Amino acid sequence: MRIGIYDPYLDTLSGGEKYMLSAASCLAKEHKVFIFWDKDKETEIKQTAVKKLGINLSSVELYRNIFDKNVSSTTRFIESGKFDAIIYLSDGSIPLVRTKLYVHFQFPIEWVDGNSLRTKFKLIFVKDIFCNSYFTKDLIDKKLHVNSKVIYPPVVLNRDKKIKKENIILHVGRLSVNESGVNYKKQDIMIKAFKKLIDGGLKNWEFVIVIGVKGEDRTALNKLKEMSKGYLIKILDNPSNKTLWENYSKARIYWHATGYGENLQKYPERAEHFGISTVEAMGSGCVPVVFNAGGQKEIVEDNKSGYLCNGMEDFIVKTNGLIGNEDLLRRMSLESIKRSDVFSLDKFCSSLKTLLTK
Structure with a gap:
């Protein structure tokens, strides 16, 4: 098959892009796979994918971006007919194409009118819809009146078992601040929580924040660094994949804490839609202490492979409980590793192939 893949957020290369590029790499083993993007950036994207995400795209080619806003709908429709299937990561939009269209949703689209004639018409030409979690599925199904499938994101574990565990609390996530200055991933809230732990008497523990930052968010990054002064808090921005996994391993x-303090009934998209970094951490033997919302509830088995917390005070209590009980920490670490196997690359590839060949 000749398969085209489109991700409108390819310039960020975060968790969502790990999903789509993993799909490209997986399908390229048996099919001819193309990514719709700027052809001139092929070398840059492939090199960054390896360095930042650990994904090899050597068997994948870039193809003229037919979904660019400057490409006419007629040209898009004609060009799409050169493919046997297209996998489209939706930002809320659904294109009209002349081939089998598989639409992937990674977050709720509450702003879309699922009852409009335009939306209903476009859905007629969609072969299948699949989501990254049951949290996303439930909201997409209600919005679009469909019965989508769930294919969990793939997690490839690169833990270095030679690296000894240290007294480190870790967070991994991109830095994203909205127009009101609210931090989507809540790194600022977690910094305050860690400082409260230290002020409460915790000693010899460090908080490491691995953070993906775009140029326009540098001011927000500097604010986080300013907040961290005087405490054992380390912020690593845009590290290599090797450095990322060294920190997971330690x-x-x-x-x-994504979703904390938000009105998730009104804005469900502000919860964590899945949480690849949580699974990566668990596979590396880290015990997750996470906010009880969104896709995190599908990953962490509360009180078994980690903790689901309902507030920051809960974070502090559960974290102190782990730190003060080495046997509990070790036992939950083993359960975390076991749980991470559910989200393997092999299962992801198998589910994706089944979707496209049924």
Whole structure:
């Protein structure tokens, strides 16, 4: 098959792009796969994918971006007919193409009118819809009146077992601040929580924040660094994939707080849609202490392979409990590793191939 893949956020190369590029790499083993993007950036994207995400795209080619806003709908429709199938990561939009269209959703699209004639018409030409979690599926199904499938994101573990665990609490996530200055991944909230731990008497523990930053968010990054002064808090921005996994391998506890303090009934998209970094941390033996919302509830088995917390005070209590009980920390670490196997690359590839060949 000749398969085209489109991801409108390819310039960020974060968790969502790990999903789409993993799909490209997986399918390229048996099919001819193309990514719709600027052909002139092929070398840059492939090199960055290896360095930042650890994904080899050597068997994948870039193809003229037919989904660029400057490409006419007629040209897009004609060009799409050169492919047997197209996998389209939706930002809320659904294109009209002249081939089998598989639409992937990674987050809720509450702003889209699922009852409009335009949306209903476009859905007629969609072969299948698949989501990254049941959290996303439930909201997409209600919005578009469909029965989508779930294919969990793939997690390829690169833990270095030679690296000894240290007294480190880790967080991994991109830096994203909205127009009101609210931090989507809540790194600022977690810094405050860690400082409270230290002020409460915790000694000899460090908080490491591995963070993906775009140029326009440098001011927000500097604010986080300013907040961290005087405490054992290290912020690593845009590290290599090797450095990322070194930190996963060293850390004992993993924090994730996306969705905290938000009105998730009104804005469900502000919860964590899945949480690849949580699974990566678990596979590396970190015990997750995460906010109880969104896709995190599908990953962490509360009180078994980690903790689901309902507030930052809960984070502090559960974290102190782990730090003060080495046997508990070790036992939950083993359960975390076991749980991460559910989200393997092999299972992802198998599910994706089944979707495209049914």
